Amino acid sequence: MVIGLPIYNFNIPSVFKAWIDQVARAKVTFRYGDNGPEGLLEDKKAYVLLSSGGTLLGSDIDYVSDYIHHILGFIGIKDVTLIDSSGIGRNEEKVTADVHAVIDSI
Numbered sequence: 001m002v003i004g005l006p007i008y009n010f011n012i013p014s015v016f017k018a019w020i021d022q023v024a025r026a027k028v029t030f031r032y033g034d035n036g037p038e039g040l041l042e043d044k045k046a047y048v049l050l051s052s053g054g055t056l057l058g059s060d061i062d063y064v065s066d067y068i069h070h071i072l073g074f075i076g077i078k079d080v081t082l083i084d085s086s087g088i089g090r091n092e093e094k095v096t097a098d099v100h101a102v103i104d105s106i
Contacts, residue, residue, distance in 0.1 A: 001044060007052035007064050020071055029075040039076025046072050049083045057084040081106065
């Protein structure tokens with residue numbers, strides 16, 4: 001799975017939240033077991049390309065990274081690679097090189 005995701009006002013766009021609401025379905029992508037919810041989309045991988053004008057991944061104002069890991073993990077996708085393309089408007093060459101380095105390592 002590949003997801004391109006901007007960060008708007010410190011959070012995910014409402015369209016992506018709507019997508020999550022359609023994908024997170026009991027008995028389809030998760031189920032309730034004896035120990036709580038269990039994701040059903042195991043052995044899947046997700047690459048998430050994140051972009052923001054001012055929110056750097058891993059910073060104190062990054063509320064998206066943990067959420068992405070949580071919600072994808074909830075449906076069983078635990079192998080998630082975040083690719084940070086933040087700051088492309090400030091230093092396009094460096095950010096592009098960094099993104100290509102991550103993609104090449106995959």
